Amino acid sequence: MKVRIVHSTQYQFGSDVFLEPHYLRFKPKNTSYNALSSFSLEVTPRPAGFTDNYDEEGNHVNFCWFENTTNIFKIDSFSEIEIGDYNPFDFLIYPAHYQELPFEYAVHKKELLNPSLAVAQMDTSLQTYASEVLKGVNNSLQFVINLTHKIHSDFDVIHRMEGPPHEPNETFRLKKGSCRDLAWMQINLLRNEGIAAKFVSGYYFFPTETPVFELHAWLEVFFPGAGWVGFDPSHGIATGSSHIPVASSAYPAYTLPVSGSFRGDSSSHLKTDVHIEML
Numbered sequence: 001m002k003v004r005i006v007h008s009t010q011y012q013f014g015s016d017v018f019l020e021p022h023y024l025r026f027k028p029k030n031t032s033y034n035a036l037s038s039f040s041l042e043v044t045p046r047p048a049g050f051t052d053n054y055d056e057e058g059n060h061v062n063f064c065w066f067e068n069t070t071n072i073f074k075i076d077s078f079s080e081i082e083i084g085d086y087n088p089f090d091f092l093i094y095p096a097h098y099q100e101l102p103f104e105y106a107v108h109k110k111e112l113l114n115p116s117l118a119v120a121q122m123d124t125s126l127q128t129y130a131s132e133v134l135k136g137v138n139n140s141l142q143f144v145i146n147l148t149h150k151i152h153s154d155f156d157v158i159h160r161m162e163g164p165p166h167e168p169n170e171t172f173r174l175k176k177g178s179c180r181d182l183a184w185m186q187i188n189l190l191r192n193e194g195i196a197a198k199f200v201s202g203y204y205f206f207p208t209e210t211p212v213f214e215l216h217a218w219l220e221v222f223f224p225g226a227g228w229v230g231f232d233p234s235h236g237i238a239t240g241s242s243h244i245p246v247a248s249s250a251y252p253a254y255t256l257p258v259s260g261s262f263r264g265d266s267s268s269h270l271k272t273d274v275h276i277e278m279l
């Protein structure tokens with residue numbers, strides 16, 4: 001299957017501003033089940049400089065800078081991707097003791113994974129929530145699967161276009177959240193059990209009669225032998241070929257499609273649109 005993704009992002013300013021340099025993260029990653037066949041960006045106003053590079057965590061980044069003032073900043077990305085079949089559980093966790101709980105990485109692995117093990121402050125009630133899932137489970141993979149299912153069952157998914165993920169305690173209190181809120185809460189629950197987890201931003205494509213497309217968020221867990229394995233609490237599933245990753249990081253802010261600032265005394269209005277179609 002081949003799909004085309006058109007992602008448009010527009011900032012409209014109330015008056016002219018000067019755009020500081022910006023980082024753009026729109027290029028989908030190649031994975032074991034998909035291959036990027038084409039990608040292009042159109043940026044308005046035209047940047048004075050534009051480079052391709054990779055950040056500290058291996059995400060593709062376009063870096064651009066500008067010369068003149070403007071009252072609009074628009075980015076249109078165009079991607080075509082070949083998507084193949086994928087079994088999300090076609091892996092072996094090795095050595096075998098990583099299949100068991102409690103979970104602890106070897107010293108050097110833990111050092112490398114340290115940013116993905118940092119835990120946000122969590123109330124006792126939230127920690128107890130994970131402890132209830134742990135009862136009767138001594139298999140690490142089964143715990144992650146069960147927690148993904150439980151969050152999907154217990155929390156309502158809402159649409160929230162702007163803003164960083166809510167803190168885990170806030171999401172737990174509200175019993176609802178956007179895809180990024182639920183992912184960030186689960187990431188911290190897993191980290192609290194010693195399991196490395198990171199935030200992933202990308203697209204979710206599942207053909208329906210009335211599709212709704214937007215940027216999606218989920219998480220990845222690191223199991224030695226298996227590598228980074230994806231889970232989506234918004235849908236209660238392990239990620240498969242319907243998930244198209246763009247950026248992943250221990251810190252959600254480093255997966256934002258647009259990062260930068262402007263100089264000027266002006267308000268701004270954000271408008272985004274994502275369209276995905278089969279070719």
